[in-house]
Amino acid sequence: MGNMTTEELIQAGNRYLFGTYRRFPIVLVRGQGARVWDSDGREYLDFLAGIAVCSLGHSHPRVVRALREQAETLTHVSNLYYIEPQIRLAKLLVEHSFADRVFFCNSGAEAIEGAIKLARRFAYERTGGSRYEIITMENSFHGRTLAAVTATAQKKYHEGFEPLPEGFRYVPFDDMAAVAAAVSEKTCGILVEPIQGEGGIRIPSPGYLEELRKFCDDRELLLIFDEVQTGMGRTGHLFAHEEWDVEPDIMTLAKALGNGYPLGALLAREHIASVFVPGTHASTFGGNPLGMAAGMAVMETLLEKGTLEHCRVMGEYFRSQLENLKGHHETVRQIRGRGLMVGMELTVAGDNTVLKAMKRGLLINCTGGNVLRFVPPLIITKADVDEAVNILDEVLKEE
Numbered sequence: 001m002g003n004m005t006t007e008e009l010i011q012a013g014n015r016y017l018f019g020t021y022r023r024f025p026i027v028l029v030r031g032q033g034a035r036v037w038d039s040d041g042r043e044y045l046d047f048l049a050g051i052a053v054c055s056l057g058h059s060h061p062r063v064v065r066a067l068r069e070q071a072e073t074l075t076h077v078s079n080l081y082y083i084e085p086q087i088r089l090a091k092l093l094v095e096h097s098f099a100d101r102v103f104f105c106n107s108g109a110e111a112i113e114g115a116i117k118l119a120r121r122f123a124y125e126r127t128g129g130s131r132y133e134i135i136t137m138e139n140s141f142h143g144r145t146l147a148a149v150t151a152t153a154q155k156k157y158h159e160g161f162e163p164l165p166e167g168f169r170y171v172p173f174d175d176m177a178a179v180a181a182a183v184s185e186k187t188c189g190i191l192v193e194p195i196q197g198e199g200g201i202r203i204p205s206p207g208y209l210e211e212l213r214k215f216c217d218d219r220e221l222l223l224i225f226d227e228v229q230t231g232m233g234r235t236g237h238l239f240a241h242e243e244w245d246v247e248p249d250i251m252t253l254a255k256a257l258g259n260g261y262p263l264g265a266l267l268a269r270e271h272i273a274s275v276f277v278p279g280t281h282a283s284t285f286g287g288n289p290l291g292m293a294a295g296m297a298v299m300e301t302l303l304e305k306g307t308l309e310h311c312r313v314m315g316e317y318f319r320s321q322l323e324n325l326k327g328h329h330e331t332v333r334q335i336r337g338r339g340l341m342v343g344m345e346l347t348v349a350g351d352n353t354v355l356k357a358m359k360r361g362l363l364i365n366c367t368g369g370n371v372l373r374f375v376p377p378l379i380i381t382k383a384d385v386d387e388a389v390n391i392l393d394e395v396l397k398e399e
């Protein structure tokens with residue numbers, strides 16, 4: 001493949017890969033910090049970061065060193081043995097979260113599967129299996145495995161995959177009355193993203209998450225936060241829910257946890273985690289030494305003084321610059337976001353804008369049809385923001 005042209009590579013990709021993605025016609029070959037380069041040597045400012053994955057930037061030296069050293073030492077041994085980097089990362093996550101225990105896996109969907117199983121098993125131990133239903137939100141996104149895609153409320157993701165697993169009820173996001181109307185004697189928990197990502201960077205109204213917490217406490221339901229996209233510093237807090245005065249019982253993480261090494265995690269309080277005993281749940285690759293080395297490098301960097309603060313400051317600056325753009329372009333309806341999880345809602349479909357931005361050297365994407373999503377590395381500079389905003393300004397002028 002080494003001497004194939006870009007065109008030939010794209011043709012081969014279209015020939016040999018499942019056609020599950022509508023891909024942009026470039027081949028990315030290298031990344032450094034907030035920049036990536038394609039096979040023709042063109043440079044891009046990456047404000048998508050592998051969809052909120054490479055939060056420390058591409059090829060972060062600490063992550064690279066950790067992976068290299070771990071690869072030379074021990075790559076994989078299975079969870080039949082104790083693994084020191086796994087224990088160290090679990091301890092660090094516990095020390096910096098509401099949780100008492102951690103289960104490691106490989107992706108967001110796998111973490112969600114684990115959360116669903118854990119909530120059901122917990123309810124089963126208490127009530128003998130009569131409570132298994134989980135309330136989830138419209139416009140949510142939890143992944144593509146059968147249970148995760150069923151937890152994801154939109155019909156378009158379900159079509160042709162029926163029969164779907166039973167036990168999910170959908171309600172509009174940010175609507176307590178709908179939750180109260182949907183709850184029944186079968187309900188065991190509520191699953192929600194603190195800020196909806198794929199749904200278009202939707203931030204809940206003040207009080208919503210706190211009310212959900214109280215609602216769950218009053219009825220002995222489990223509150224599950226899906227922080228796969230919002231977690232690991234993205235919103236300027238280590239976990240997005242820290243902005244509100246509320247903690248979940250179970251939390252899922254993935255995406256930025258490994259900064260590009262596939263890594264997911266399920267975190268829970270002790271009395272809940274303890275229902276998973278030998279034989280109830282497992283994962284061959286989950287928590288393997290390589291992933292743990294990457295996760296450790298990520299956590300240590302995020303916890304260093306200044307990292308999250310930088311994300312908050314850059315986020316505020318970026319959003320203020322986008323607000324300026326809004327003043328000049330009629331197609332910009334609203335800017336939303338926290339930290340460096342930012343959405344720009346347009347009055348028109350966003351796909352064209354994304355393509356035009358790419359052609360000018362800026363990578364972003366579009367969620368929910370008309371919301372431009374910006375989830376750049378947390379290490380971006382003011383100059384990076386200015387460059388991105390200039391490109392957007394140019395692109396929006398053409399609308």
Ligand SMILES: Cc1ncc(COP(=O)(O)O)c(C=O)c1O
Nearest residue numbers: 107108109141142143197228229
């Ligand atoms: C909030 C949320 N949960 C779960 C997932 C699924 O993660 P994965 O693609 O790693 O399975 C995603 C992916 O976008 C997500 O944004």
